[in-house]
Amino acid sequence: MLDLTIEKATPEQLKSKPDETNLGFGSIFTDHMFVMHYDVNKGWYDAKICRYQNFSLDPAAMALHYGQAIFEGLKAYRGKDNQIYLFRPQDNLRRMNISASRMCMPTIDPDDVLNALETLVEIEQDWVPGVNGASLYIRPTMIASEAGLGVRPATEYIFFIILSPVGAYYPEGFNPVKIFVTDTYVRAVPGGVGNAKTAGNYAASIMAAVEAQKQGFTQVLWLDAVERKYIEEVGTMNIFFAIGDEVITPPLSGSILPGITRDSVMTLVKEWGLKVVERPITIDEVFAAGKNGSLKEVFGTGTAAVISPVGSLYYKGETCSVNNGKTGNLAQRLFDELQSMQYGASSDPFGWVEQITPGTAY
Numbered sequence: 370m371l372d373l374t375i376e377k378a379t380p381e382q383l384k385s386k387p388d389e390t391n392l393g394f395g396s397i398f399t400d401h402m403f404v405m406h407y408d409v410n411k412g413w414y415d416a417k418i419c420r421y422q423n424f425s426l427d428p429a430a431m432a433l434h435y436g437q438a439i440f441e442g443l444k445a446y447r448g449k450d451n452q453i454y455l456f457r458p459q460d461n462l463r464r465m466n467i468s469a470s471r472m473c474m475p476t477i478d479p480d481d482v483l484n485a486l487e488t489l490v491e492i493e494q495d496w497v498p499g500v501n502g503a504s505l506y507i508r509p510t511m512i513a514s515e516a517g518l519g520v521r522p523a524t525e526y527i528f529f530i531i532l533s534p535v536g537a538y539y540p541e542g543f544n545p546v547k548i549f550v551t552d553t554y555v556r557a558v559p560g561g562v563g564n565a566k567t568a569g570n571y572a573a574s575i576m577a578a579v580e581a582q583k584q585g586f587t588q589v590l591w592l593d594a595v596e597r598k599y600i601e602e603v604g605t606m607n608i609f610f611a612i613g614d615e616v617i618t619p620p621l622s623g624s625i626l627p628g629i630t631r632d633s634v635m636t637l638v639k640e641w642g643l644k645v646v647e648r649p650i651t652i653d654e655v656f657a658a659g660k661n662g663s664l665k666e667v668f669g670t671g672t673a674a675v676i677s678p679v680g681s682l683y684y685k686g687e688t689c690s691v692n693n694g695k696t697g698n699l700a701q702r703l704f705d706e707l708q709s710m711q712y713g714a715s716s717d718p719f720g721w722v723e724q725i726t727p728g729t730a731y
């Protein structure tokens with residue numbers, strides 16, 4: 370068990386709460402955070418919940434130079450019953466350990482960290498927004514903190530969890546997005562780190578996103594790095610195609626991030642009696658399905674948006690319109706069902722929902 374110290378802010382130190390109807394994403398942070406340190410000889414130590422504050426980092430901290438940095442993203446939701454719920458949090462912490470192993474970083478004890486995470490969320494429960502569709506975004510992060518310029522695994526790390534109240538992704542309802550299919554840039558390569566939630570992947574993706582946005586597109590669709598024809602992901606989301614009577618998603622080949630929303634969607638779609646297939650799918654197949662009328666829906670999946678319907682794809686000068694630019698029935702049904710589970714409003718046959726039990730933290 371982690372020896373967890375809690376240093377609560379004094380009432381005067383507490384921040385004022387933001388306007389819940391205008392939260393945006395990831396720019397407001399709560400009063401407290403969780404931090405612990407790692408030393409290769411000691412293991413994890415000094416686990417504490419304390420005031421949200423700056424770190425003191427050596428300018429030679431290895432995360433800053435060589436990118437040993439990984440993160441996770443999940444949310445706490447306030448139900449209509451005023452209870453607070455997490456969705457599959459153990460899966461995020463397990464995935465974090467997979468990212469850690471790939472980056473030669475130390476693993477964490479998922480049970481200990483989940484306990485600390487739940488304690489932190491309980492302390493910050495007044496920060497979980499009550500507005501429909503809003504939530505408290507949870508960002509577990511690990512960075513290499515050892516000072517050194519040699520390229521090798523660091524011997525010291527900081528693990529922390531910060532919390533940010535975020536608004537509804539679709540305050541005015543779904544808005545299917547216009548996607549630019551890039552054959553110039555790639556997100557990840559076989560043998561690389563595409564299946565790890567590691568900082569450099571996102572730095573590498575920004576240029577393609579900026580260029581797509583300049584041309585009026587919302588996001589980039591990534592093709593495989595070798596043949597530039599197999600579809601991988603869309604922006605920072607996994608992707609699904611409803612073609613004919615199949616729901617198709619690319620297989621976890623190693624260059625794709627294994628999304629928890631992706632897994633939840635596959636489980637629900639199967640449960641509903643539809644055919645889910647994980648198989649390689651080319652951009653040409655999607656455009657051909659668009660032309661012959663068998664392409665019904667395209668949508669991205671991820672914690673931030675849950676489901677993001679795609680209205681059109683642009684590739685090599687051609688546009689493939691999807692469902693006349695409207696949200697499809699499957700995307701809508703998946704969004705409604707997942708949201709309803711996440712807010713604790715529908716039954717939980719898969720054991721995905723974790724209620725934060727008030728009064729256990731301190």
Ligand SMILES: *Cc1c(COP(=O)(O)O)cnc(C)c1O
Pocket residue numbers: 442566602604605606607626627628629630631670671672673
């Ligand atoms: C986090 C992430 C996803 C979605 O994962 P979820 O667990 O569903 O939130 C998909 N692709 C990339 C590149 C990601 O970073």
